[in-house]
Amino acid sequence: MKIEFTLNNEKINIDVQASARLLDVLRDDLGLKSVKEGCGEGECGACVVLVNSRAMNSCMLPAGTIMGKSVVTMESFKHTDRYKAIEAGFLKAGSVQCGFCTPGFIISTESLLNQNPNPTDEEIKEGLSGNLCRCTGYNMIIEGVRLAIEMGAGLW
């Protein structure tokens, strides 16, 4: 089926099976490697992308459901000021270890701050609860988000 949607701010048309996982379409057909597969069942958040500005697990989305929507991955998000603030926070706090979960955490952070620019610690934890990290024990990621909010004041 032909699917038209906005990918990283550009309109595109692709011909894929409607039931194909958005994750596979992004990685295999469109070569967007920042989107990672960690579990394939919507538990780990490594494949999170922004769909109409909200973080969604791309492994759980049939490609047919994104018709007409806007999908943003790290490939374009990394050029934004918001990204730069989040990156600065993550680097300073030591939020990154093995890195496989990191793009997903950053996309989830953007989604959280987009909806709630001044989250409490509990709200940060809840906002990141769909992303698994096995390396850090999370506190250094939560601290990274706190620092991003501070350094990116006014961006959200």
Add this chain to the structure above:
Amino acid sequence: MKQAISKSILRVDSRKKCRGEAEYISDWKFDNMLFAKTLRSTKAKAKILSIEVPEIPEGYFIIDKNDVPGVNRMRTVVSDHPLFAEDDVQYIGQPILLIVGPQRETIYSIISQIKITYKEEPGLFTLEDAEKRSILFTDYNYKKEDPEEAFKTAHRIIEDTFSTGYQEHVYLEPQGIAAEYKDDTLFVYGSMQCPFYVKGALLEAMDLPEDKIRVVQSVTGGAFGGKEEFPSLNGCHVAVAANKTKHPVVMIYDRDEDILCSTKRHPSEVRYKVALNKNDHVIALDIDVLLNAGAYNGLSSVVLQRALFSATNVYNIEHLNVRGRNYMTNLVPSGAYRGFGAPQTIFAIEMLFYNIAVKLGIDPLEYKMRHLLKQNDPTCTGGRVREEVKMHEIIQKIVKSSDYYNKLKNNQKYQGIGISLFLHGCGFTGKGETTINGKIILEKKKDIVTLKVSSVEMGQGAETVLRKIVAETLELPIEQVIYGKVDTGLIPDSGPTVASRTTMIVGGLLRDTALEMKKRWNKSEDLELSKKYKHPKYLSWDDEHFQGDAYPVHSWGANIAEVEIDPVTYELTIKKLHGVFDVGVPIDERALIGQMEGGMVQGVGWATIEVMRTENGKLKQANLTDYKIPTSMDVPEIDCDFVLNPYEFGPFGAKCAGELSFVGSPPAVAEAVANALNKPINHLPITPEALMEIDHED
């Protein structure tokens, strides 16, 4: 006083990882590459009577035991695991053959059409069954002084038994590996901890000369021991496939397959018999450690060794009789996992001392402290504790910062606080370091220095820490110190990335070599220096009788957990974790805190929510929906601190850290729960169902 080296720097690989630009093996592309998928046993124990394969479309291949050019065994400590099943299968998930081809959908369709006829046989699954009827892989025993006599003269004898369950690593990046031939050289690329282990396995499986095999590590998304021996198996699989198909072959596991067939932490049972004198002092221990090794022995015997040499933890026990057994069962092979056998026995002895203290009406911490090892005391294997033991300083610090005694006194029922004391032997056990004889190279070209080691970056920060050690020594900016590509064709074998040995052993070699380079530094002259590991001469080890110095030095620590239990649902909440550690000198404080917090949370997961059980050989929690690891909602505030205790042979005084982080939180949490319910906790994981039962017991 904080040391200059401890001041944190920016992790060298973090920006790339944030941007999603780090290339894990699943991101690699090869021209004309084929995908591989493994067909696995669905039976726990069976003879294979026949395998019927449908007609295969052109360009697709079946790879099995007949395609292995060399030996059909995975080389490791005990090389008993067939690369591809022969006449029988011994566990659900055991690899039988690969289907290889250009389209994944077609591969799946071929798999669904392959018919295997099995003749099933009764399997063995639990330690209880195994102890009655199973094959014993390993049976170890060592003694200290005269335990028989001590038990004869004991004032009182106490017995207690502890058990722990499985743990799955859940590195976020599933296992992934690829192979290709370039000219007549085999290249294997993948997510791994030990490139030279994979090379060793390929040498035997592929029957190639050493210079025709190169193993290259790709960016590795977490490992924790799970990528220690396992890549030797899937690495041989793709190599055999690349050899037969003459194409590059890539094999990335999905999560369910990864959980089904990859190694896990050994389930354990630990039985203690304790002899007390009339002052209630522990004078002798009889310790019996049982590990469930699964279907093949693999690394289990060395895991058992560390379990046994950690079985007295930080305590000085005069008389010992220690036995350890590894049992074969028809379950997925257990293997390396952060802590490597020590978490099981350290949990057990911490709870043992707690239980005895409670029974005797003595403050548990005080009771533990009466038995603490001091400098120059004999270790459990009759070696010597050579380093200064700073446990009193550690305990003082953590008791104060956590307000331990006030909380202990004022906690209501269903609120609890617990403290664990622990150590970790740094580096390989016994003669391990001498056997590996690790080598490093430092190469200087103008003002750029490249360090060539086989220690890998897998998330723990090795690249940053090792580059930092060299850069600080040579007084160069870190950008001028390059981490050589981890490719066995370009680097020496400095040993595997395991046993918390990277910073202390490999970092130590780099530091010594960099000091020498600094002396000979001449701006225009290129220089290559190498160094081999030399075991300190004063250490001795008898591998047959387990006597002597099992480890050159230990790192030490204490953890405190504060918990609350819901009196209705018995849901357990960890309110706060505290950790104080002696790792010698922190090389980079932030990197180290990242290790400590991550390890403590993994330990909490093992102790509480990470339930993995089997039924007739089948995992009941076989995906991340059923097997839960901690999320951001589950973690409390964590307080981390260090005491300085420089080790003369460690770089800048550093000792081991990576596994030390794990061993303390499980007993701290268990003790806190025991304190909250005023009941002993002798089993992990502590589930709400178990707590309800324990609370209602008389």
